[in-house]
Amino acid sequence: MDLLIRNGTIVDPVMGKFTANIGIKGHKINLVSDQETEADEILEASGLMITPGFIDIHMHESEVKNDTANREMFEYMAQMGVTTAIGGNCGLNTGLKNTADYFNLLEKDGIPVNYAGYSGYCFIREHCGYDRNSPLDYPKLSKLTPLIKNDLDKGACGVSLGLEYNPGISTEEMLWVGRLVKEYPGRLISAHYRYDSNRSLEALAELIILARETGVPVQVSHIGSCNAFGRMTPALDMLDNAVWAGVDISADVYPYNAFSTMIGSAVFDDGCFESWGKSYNSLLVAEGKYRGLTCTEEIFHELRKQAPETLMVAFVMDETEVIEALKHPGIMIASDGFLRSGQGHPRGTGAFPRVIGKYVRDEKQLDLVEAIKKMTLLPARRLELSHKGRIDQGYDADLVIFDFDNIIDQSDYENPAVPPKGIEYVFVGGKAVVKNGSYIGGDNGRVIRFGK
């Protein structure tokens, strides 16, 4: 063995909690046993918990700048135990013309965690010059086909939709995208719904139709910011009923009661405050010249007009409903993280340790093994990553080693980039990226190209 991790408390989503040694050879787990074995390196882990590396099925990668892969988001991911990050969500992407170029760039520059990415549909649509509010007919849609197919041919894990950001996308257009993705077995659609709050159930119904009519697996993005406005119970019931009827649909949630996005987006169009039952003062400016200020009517309109890219945080959701989603057995935990130069929402640096420290340990809202399963095996199965999400022989050596009594997120809305505490080691493909509690970096992550 290259490495033997001794006497840790393993938390495996299938076998539960037990104490054993883990032997790693190359990038694989080669032994899980109470036996001792020879190894080049020994890591004593007694008193610590070891889980599979977290798979963040919904994050946002940093924008490419000056033709280099900006590692900011991947570094935050590694520090909170994420070993596989799924980007390209919400219809957005990295600012590169196509996903394939981005994959090549990551492979050239190296990344600290594994990465898979969706083809961002809204990005492609806008890139072709189509207005976000206008529906497209079939001749116009056919211009998009080669771009989407190219991304899927080069290994994108699916296509992401941002219906709320591009309201011009009709249900028919959405079904057209679904049929296209269906030609690629194992690929998904991740969908940022069309409406939140008072129209959220209607929005969810549309996504159930998408999965049912096209047969493509649909992953509903961050269900908290869609339904935690008094409608989480019926939303989860709707999803359960669809699943029981054989529809391939699931969802993820991030453990916060505030969402974050750019102020220029359609999310903040007229009527948003009425539907949330909130006002301008429920928003916090997360970057730019008003950073840290509570929003006012004047600031809101000025930024919408003059700095529409500005990230905002909106405290508009009900925490008990976010917890309800966290506890639901079918819902995965994801970060939806996005920070730019250290500014943004703390979920991008704290989501996973927050669930373990706050909702499992302190508040006992959910069981540890259940929570770990929602961060590892559930997303692994959803993405058909058959060598990830468990601690067992033959699985990839992506691991998180943490102190259960100490693990907690430390980032907040004022200081969103502070790394969590309590995470002692993170291994990606058998190599440490976090060691003795500190991020040491690395480039052992791989781009996971689907269909390859």
Ligand SMILES: [Zn+2]
């Ligand atoms: Zn989204």
